[in-house]
Amino acid sequence: HQLVAELETRNHSRLLVTQNVDRLHQQAGSRSVTDLHGRADEVVCMSCGYRCKRDEVHERCADMNPEFRQYTAGAAPDGDADLEVDFSGFHIADCPCCDGILKPDVVFFGDYVPKERVHSALATLKASDALLVIGSSLMVYSGFRFCRYAKEWGKPMATLNIGRTRADSLVDLKLNAGISETLAVSLNQL
Numbered sequence: 001h002q003l004v005a006e007l008e009t010r011n012h013s014r015l016l017v018t019q020n021v022d023r024l025h026q027q028a029g030s031r032s033v034t035d036l037h038g039r040a041d042e043v044v045c046m047s048c049g050y051r052c053k054r055d056e057v058h059e060r061c062a063d064m065n066p067e068f069r070q071y072t073a074g075a076a077p078d079g080d081a082d083l084e085v086d087f088s089g090f091h092i093a094d095c096p097c098c099d100g101i102l103k104p105d106v107v108f109f110g111d112y113v114p115k116e117r118v119h120s121a122l123a124t125l126k127a128s129d130a131l132l133v134i135g136s137s138l139m140v141y142s143g144f145r146f147c148r149y150a151k152e153w154g155k156p157m158a159t160l161n162i163g164r165t166r167a168d169s170l171v172d173l174k175l176n177a178g179i180s181e182t183l184a185v186s187l188n189q190l
C-alpha cells in the first residue's frame with residue numbers, strides 16, 4: 001500500500017481505483033482514490049442517504065442491546081465477523097432522520113457500482129497514458145470493465161499479479177510476480 005502511494009507522490013499515478021473497502025490505501029498515503037466498492041467504515045441510509053461512521057451505529061446498537069456487549073468476534077478481511085448467538089431479540093438501529101434501513105456503504109455481491117463513480121473513473125482513464133492493474137484477477141466485472149475500455153481507447157496496459165487474470169489476452173505486459181518486491185524495484189528505477 002505504501003509503494004502504491006509512492007507512485008502517486010512521485011506523479012506516476014493519476015488515480016487509484018480500488019476494489020478494497022478497508023480504506024488502507026488512504027491510510028498508507030494515497031490521496032486520489034476511488035473506492036469502487038465503497039467503504040466499510042461508513043454507513044448509509046437506503047432511503048434518505050443519511051451517512052455516518054459505522055462506529056456510531058455500532059455504539060447505538062450496543063446501547064440498545066446491552067446484553068450483547070459481552071460478546072466478541074474476530075473481524076474477517078471482508079469486514080464480516082462470525083458470531084454464533086441468538087439474534088432473535090436483537091434491536092437494530094435505524095436511520096435517525098427517517099427510520100430507514102442503515103447499511104454499510106459497500107457494494108455487496110449482486111449490487112451495482114454507482115454509475116457516477118464508474119463514469120468519473122472512466123473519464124480519468126480516458127485522460128491517462130496507461131492502465132496498471134495491481135493484485136487483481138479481474139474476475140469481477142466492475143474492475144475488468146476498465147481493461148476493456150483501456151483496450152478500446154488504445155491505452156497500454158499492464159498487470160502485476162500472481163496467477164492468471166481475466167485480462168491476460170488484452171494486456172501488453174503481464175508481470176506474474178510479487179507486488180511489493182516488483183513495485184520496490186520499479187520505483188527505484190523510475
Ligand SMILES: [Zn+2]
Nearest residue numbers: 045048095098
Ligand atoms: Zn434515512
